[in-house]
Amino acid sequence: MTTLDIIQIILFFALLIGLTPVLGNYMYKVFTGSKHFMMSAFGWLEKLTYKIIKVNPDEETNWKSYTFSLIMFNLVGFVFVFLIQLFQAQLPLNPANLPNVSWHSAFNTAVSFMSNTNWQGYAGETTLSYFVQMMGLTVQNFVSAATGIAVLIALIRGISRKTTDKLGNFWTDLTRSTLYVLLPLSILFAIVLTGQGVVQNFNSYETVQTIEGASQVLPMGPAASQIAIKQLGTNGGGFFNANSAHPFENPTPFSNFLEMLAILLIPAALTYTYGKMVGSTRQGWTIFTAMTILLIAGLSISLYAEYSANPVFGHLPLMEGKESRFGITNSVLWSTVTTAASNGSVNAMHDSLSPLAGLVAMLNIMLGEIIFGGVGAGLYGMVIFIILTVFIAGLMVGRSPEYLGKKIEAFEVQMAIIAILAPSFVILLFSAWASVTQAGLSSLNNAGPHGFSEILYAYSSAAGNNGSAFAGLNANTLFYNLTLGIGMLIGRFGVIIPVLAIAGNMAKKKVTPSSAGTFRTDNWLFIGLLISVILIVGGLTFFPALSLGPIIEHLIMNSGINF
Amino acid sequence: MKTLMISLKIFLFFTILTGIIYPLLVTGIVQVIFPAKANGSLITKNNQTIGSELIGQQFDSVIYFSARPSAVSYNPLPSGGSNFGLTNTRLNVLVAERKQQFITFNQLDSLTVIPSEMLFASASGLDPHISPQAAMLQVVRIAKARNFDQNEKQQLVKLITTLTETPQLGFLGEERINVLLLNLELDHSDEKHFINK
Numbered sequence: 001m002t003t004l005d006i007i008q009i010i011l012f013f014a015l016l017i018g019l020t021p022v023l024g025n026y027m028y029k030v031f032t033g034s035k036h037f038m039m040s041a042f043g044w045l046e047k048l049t050y051k052i053i054k055v056n057p058d059e060e061t062n063w064k065s066y067t068f069s070l071i072m073f074n075l076v077g078f079v080f081v082f083l084i085q086l087f088q089a090q091l092p093l094n095p096a097n098l099p100n101v102s103w104h105s106a107f108n109t110a111v112s113f114m115s116n117t118n119w120q121g122y123a124g125e126t127t128l129s130y131f132v133q134m135m136g137l138t139v140q141n142f143v144s145a146a147t148g149i150a151v152l153i154a155l156i157r158g159i160s161r162k163t164t165d166k167l168g169n170f171w172t173d174l175t176r177s178t179l180y181v182l183l184p185l186s187i188l189f190a191i192v193l194t195g196q197g198v199v200q201n202f203n204s205y206e207t208v209q210t211i212e213g214a215s216q217v218l219p220m221g222p223a224a225s226q227i228a229i230k231q232l233g234t235n236g237g238g239f240f241n242a243n244s245a246h247p248f249e250n251p252t253p254f255s256n257f258l259e260m261l262a263i264l265l266i267p268a269a270l271t272y273t274y275g276k277m278v279g280s281t282r283q284g285w286t287i288f289t290a291m292t293i294l295l296i297a298g299l300s301i302s303l304y305a306e307y308s309a310n311p312v313f314g315h316l317p318l319m320e321g322k323e324s325r326f327g328i329t330n331s332v333l334w335s336t337v338t339t340a341a342s343n344g345s346v347n348a349m350h351d352s353l354s355p356l357a358g359l360v361a362m363l364n365i366m367l368g369e370i371i372f373g374g375v376g377a378g379l380y381g382m383v384i385f386i387i388l389t390v391f392i393a394g395l396m397v398g399r400s401p402e403y404l405g406k407k408i409e410a411f412e413v414q415m416a417i418i419a420i421l422a423p424s425f426v427i428l429l430f431s432a433w434a435s436v437t438q439a440g441l442s443s444l445n446n447a448g449p450h451g452f453s454e455i456l457y458a459y460s461s462a463a464g465n466n467g468s469a470f471a472g473l474n475a476n477t478l479f480y481n482l483t484l485g486i487g488m489l490i491g492r493f494g495v496i497i498p499v500l501a502i503a504g505n506m507a508k509k510k511v512t513p514s515s516a517g518t519f520r521t522d523n524w525l526f527i528g529l530l531i532s533v534i535l536i537v538g539g540l541t542f543f544p545a546l547s548l549g550p551i552i553e554h555l556i557m558n559s560g561i562n563f
Numbered sequence: 564m565k566t567l568m569i570s571l572k573i574f575l576f577f578t579i580l581t582g583i584i585y586p587l588l589v590t591g592i593v594q595v596i597f598p599a600k601a602n603g604s605l606i607t608k609n610n611q612t613i614g615s616e617l618i619g620q621q622f623d624s625v626i627y628f629s630a631r632p633s634a635v636s637y638n639p640l641p642s643g644g645s646n647f648g649l650t651n652t653r654l655n656v657l658v659a660e661r662k663q664q665f666i667t668f669n670q671l672d673s674l675t676v677i678p679s680e681m682l683f684a685s686a687s688g689l690d691p692h693i694s695p696q697a698a699m700l701q702v703v704r705i706a707k708a709r710n711f712d713q714n715e716k717q718q719l720v721k722l723i724t725t726l727t728e729t730p731q732l733g734f735l736g737e738e739r740i741n742v743l744l745l746n747l748e749l750d751h752s753d754e755k756h757f758i759n760k
Contacts, residue, residue: 004730011734045580052573052576053573054569055569065566069566069569072567076571080574080578123641124641125639134582134583134586135578136582138581139578139581141581143581174573178577183580183581187585187588190589191593194589194597195600197617199600199601199602200590201590201602203602203603208612208613208615209611210613211613211620211627211747212620212622212627216618216639217639218639240639240641240642241641241643242644242686245644245685245686245687246687247617247687247691251617254731254732256735256736318679319679319682320649320684321644321645321647321683321684321686322683322686323690324692324739325692326736327736331686346686349645349646349686351644351648352644352645352646352649354649446647446648446651450650472645553648557649557650562652
């Protein structure tokens with residue numbers, strides 16, 4: 001590593017910390033309905049939306065109808081994306097004349113983009129028309145992110161309100177996060193990205209004659225507009241197959257830096273919004289600190305793994321699956337950040353990362369993507385762990401557990417456990433299933449423990465709604481399209497529903513005033529406890545599986561054995 | 564039923580807004596302020612489009628600088644890497660082969676340290692860059708193939724230095740050189756020279 005590498009990392013974190021209160025405060029105003037500067041630009045659009053859907057934005061509902069609205073809305077999105085893929089050959093904006101997509105691939109992709117996973121079993125430039133990319137996928141990039149934010153905002157209301165059953169209005173939250181947060185940021189970001197060289201047009205693919213006389217077909221399309229929201233909304237689904245490693249998707253080190261920052265921007269800022277909404281920004285910064293510590297720990301392990309020599313390649317920098325303009329440091333920073341958040345876009349091929357860097361990526365996802373995590377999803381996942389930590393701390397000191405004045409009782413703990421177990425269940429059981437069937441094994445690109453890692457990573461990515469992959473695995477098969485699709489559904493709604501149930505239940509409770517005996521949740525002791533609980537739960541659940549994959553691969557590689 | 568109707572209506576509205584208006588708005592703006600970049604940074608020579616500044620090309624000829632190994636042979640449909648893990652025997656064999664090939668092709672000493680990007684395939688398979696060191700190692704071979712004299716060889720080394728891109732804004736990314744632009748410039752200067760001769 002050079003000084004420049006370290007400067008880039010420091011600058012990345014400095015900007016992240018600096019932007020958190022700015023954007024966080026803005027989102028606080030957006031979601032509490034206060035006045036803010038974007039109202040003059042997009043206020044009319046908000047009013048128009050409510051007029052079209054004939055909904056009173058101030059009419060609040062209980063957690064059950066909030067959840068029901070959310071599920072209906074997601075269902076409509078799923079059906080639409082599924083159908084337009086089945087008929088894309090008959091639909092317009094298909095200059096490359098791509099054929100209709102198979103039903104199981106269409107199912108997988110529709111679930112994937114609806115659930116904010118953006119796992120891609122297909123290659124964009126050779127599978128999907130501009131029509132599907134724009135009308136189907138770009139739209140889901142926005143609304144799946146907005147859905148995640150809505151769930152979080154409802155949860156915060158549940159925590160901060162007292163003796164009510166009202167959690168807010170799903171349509172209002174959805175509209176505000178789309179119009180005031182995601183859309184303006186995306187427009188700005190898409191323009192900046194194009195300035196760096198990301199393509200944005202509706203031209204046909206360009207056939208060129210190379211210098212040596214061969215012919216090369218350059219894919220085109222409205223890429224920048226999709227990439228902007230793909231990064232900001234922690235979606236991650238690339239316009240092109242190579243995702244943000246593709247020079248048309250991420251052309252320069254500067255575009256790379258901004259795309260990386262965009263991954264964590266909203267999730268980080270939401271911790272501040274959270275603090276403001278529960279009445280203590282210190283609570284928000286506590287969560288931010290715990291997340292940052294976990295992120296830096298993972299990053300350090302990955303950097304160490306990538307920069308240390310190994311008996312196979314010696315001191316050669318490990319450039320397999322990495323781009324020259326990014327080099328090792330920016331590739332590893334990206335791989336850590338994209339899996340900590342539920343983004344899943346890549347600028348280097350994770351399959352070719354050194355075993356321990358691959359382990360960090362996988363573990364980040366397995367822990368539930370609570371290290372900043374997906375927009376909204378990361379923080380509501382973190383609150384689940386906070387509930388668990390408060391509960392365990394309560395057991396240790398023999399007091400009834402409380403969080404922000406609300407009693408944590410059996411119901412909350414039960415729901416929290418469901419939210420933690422649902423994705424873990426998918427990861428472990430489906431990986432085991434794929435590992436013992438021909439349908440699962442025939443898709444592998446690598447032998448030995450690395451092959452197992454490909455499977456384990458795939459189900460972690462699906463259950464965690466991440467979407468990145470050890471992409472050697474050929475996942476566009478009936479078996480993987482279906483099992484991964486189901487995994488994504490369980491991983492998304494198996495968490496959202498318990499979270500909203502907790503929100504509904506907590507909103508009903510009275511607030512106990514804090515006293516000298518109150519267990520504090522805004523100091524270093526709590527940060528330590530929270531991190532320990534996360535690591536213990538993650539470790540106990542996944543250590544056996546990880547030891548069969550990346551851990552043993554690391555040991556084997558260090559003794560110079562190949563498969 | 565009421566919820567379903569609301570869902571359909573708001574979904575339709577957002578599809579129009581974020582699926583049609585948003586991409587069209589962005590396209591409209593960037594086609595005015597960054598037209599060349601929005602259309603793929605294409606390079607034309609003698610009224611023919613010969614490639615994109617951003618997308619690498621395969622160079623096998625002895626008179627050109629070679630680009631990185633590519634898992635898709637620089638065919639962008641679709642882009643991608645090898646996805647080989649580090650313990651994959653195929654990767655090991657490939658790296659050894661590429662090393663031998665680079666040394667023989669460029670008539671180098673067998674102990675020369677070959678820059679890593681020339682031995683490993685890129686992530687996109689379309690990486691347009693190599694390191695300046697990797698370019699320097701190819702100078703002797705190209706000079707020989709093009710019958711360059713000592714002075715012209717010096718010019719070639721200078722060309723590499725001129726075209727080397729330093730980290731963006733002084734600290735972002737790696738030092739690198741665009742192989743396609745380098746080869747175009749090489750052809751260009753050689754042509755000029757040819758006429759002078």
